[in-house]
Amino acid sequence: MDNPAHLRIVSRLSMDFLVTYLGGAVRNSRAGYDIIDLVILMTIGVGNVDHMKGDVALSRRYGAADQPAPEELRRPMSRLAVAQALGLTRETTRRKINKLIEDGAVKEAGKGVVVVMEDALDDGHLANARLNVILLRSLVRSLRQHGVDV
Numbered sequence: 597m598d599n600p601a602h603l604r605i606v607s608r609l610s611m612d613f614l615v616t617y618l619g620g621a622v623r624n625s626r627a628g629y630d631i632i633d634l635v636i637l638m639t640i641g642v643g644n645v646d647h648m649k650g651d652v653a654l655s656r657r658y659g660a661a662d663q664p665a666p667e668e669l670r671r672p673m674s675r676l677a678v679a680q681a682l683g684l685t686r687e688t689t690r691r692k693i694n695k696l697i698e699d700g701a702v703k704e705a706g707k708g709v710v711v712v713m714e715d716a717l718d719d720g721h722l723a724n725a726r727l728n729v730i731l732l733r734s735l736v737r738s739l740r741q742h743g744v745d746v
Contacts, residue, residue: 605742613735620727626720627699632684636692639681640702641711643673661722664713672708 621634629637645665648654658665679689693709696702702709739746 599744602742602744606739606744609735609738609742613731617724617728617731620731621724624720624723624727626718627701632688633692633696635682636678636684636689637696637701637711639678640673640693640696640709643677643681644670644710647671661725667705667710667713670705670710672705672710674708677708 618631618634621638622629622631625634627633645658648658648665648669654669657663658669675689675693676686678684678693679686682689684692693702697704697709700712700714703712736746
């Protein structure tokens, strides 16, 4: 951030985005997941396609709501990588991921786990994606209104 005078504004607005999104995600959860379950699920989903973010054409090809990245392009994320990314204990992460596997939201793949594609197309996931877009646009608009360069 270029202007230290904007630190609290950016912090407040981005935290509002985060809290509002996570609250919506919990409410949209078809399986009654708690916030930790959902953050783990999101982390796995992001980790599965993280390698694609540098490829604009590939990101665009699989950017539509009804066109998630095919399984062969998704890379498994290890339980340890999830635990380290979120600062959770390995035991908590293992237990939570095993529940997600039992529920069919993620599955074992290679040396890690991937989000099940059918889960990525369910109404709750799509509602969360729409909420994310709405809130992100609102965040950008609010930042600009407060004079923050985005």
